[in-house]
Amino acid sequence: MPIVEHHTSTQPPSAAFPYALEVLPSTLATQWNSPAFAPYRDAFPPSHRSTPDALLAHVRDLMAQDLKIPYLKSLQGYLWLTGYESGALRCPLFPDVQPSMSAWHKAGIAIVIYSSGSVPAQKLLFQYTNSEPEPDLRPLVSGYFDTVSAGLKTERASYEKIAATRGEGIGKWLFLSDNVREVDAAREAGMQSFVVVREGNAGLSEEEKERNTLVESFEEIKLKGRL
Numbered sequence: 001m002p003i004v005e006h007h008t009s010t011q012p013p014s015a016a017f018p019y020a021l022e023v024l025p026s027t028l029a030t031q032w033n034s035p036a037f038a039p040y041r042d043a044f045p046p047s048h049r050s051t052p053d054a055l056l057a058h059v060r061d062l063m064a065q066d067l068k069i070p071y072l073k074s075l076q077g078y079l080w081l082t083g084y085e086s087g088a089l090r091c092p093l094f095p096d097v098q099p100s101m102s103a104w105h106k107a108g109i110a111i112v113i114y115s116s117g118s119v120p121a122q123k124l125l126f127q128y129t130n131s132e133p134e135p136d137l138r139p140l141v142s143g144y145f146d147t148v149s150a151g152l153k154t155e156r157a158s159y160e161k162i163a164a165t166r167g168e169g170i171g172k173w174l175f176l177s178d179n180v181r182e183v184d185a186a187r188e189a190g191m192q193s194f195v196v197v198r199e200g201n202a203g204l205s206e207e208e209k210e211r212n213t214l215v216e217s218f219e220e221i222k223l224k225g226r227l
């Protein structure tokens, strides 16, 4: 049963983050007091949401640091919704991702997503992919977790919590991520855990390469004899 860490192991850099920054000023200007937007606004600390300009500056700052704060992630999901629905955004996938996910699904292996991106944002990403002829990959996914529902991705307890939601023992799970600290946490919890090496990811030290199983494509996973 794989858990697919969905950002850098399934997707090359996408236009989603620039899109959120692009539409943020007009969203703040036109929706500041709208009932749809208010919950996203009010999730930010009061000191950073006194005015639309204050919130704009704060969100730009958080995004420049790529901070994985739940209220930022919720806002991004809200901003991405119009982009996906209008066709301005599509989630680009590495070419091995859809065929592998389909094959695992066909083989009865459950695929669960765990990301710092909010669960609503994860569902959008998998609904609107660049996969042809069927861009909507949600039927292949059995569950979604984020840092609100499962906890931090660098903590062992988060993986224990996710594994406890299904009947298989934790030793049957495989976790995939580009982030070695996440891979370590999942392994400590008792999951099998591989580092997915993709172009553009942070490099690994020699020590990290030696003590981890590395895969450059999901197609290699079967060859490693784990599925």
Ligand SMILES: CSCCC(=O)C(=O)COP(=O)(O)O
Binding pocket: 005, 006, 007, 008, 014, 016, 017, 068, 073, 076, 114, 115, 116, 117, 118, 121, 153
């Ligand atoms: C366009 S990527 C959306 C996911 C996201 O917001 C993010 O921060 C990625 O986090 P992950 O834990 O999946 O690396």
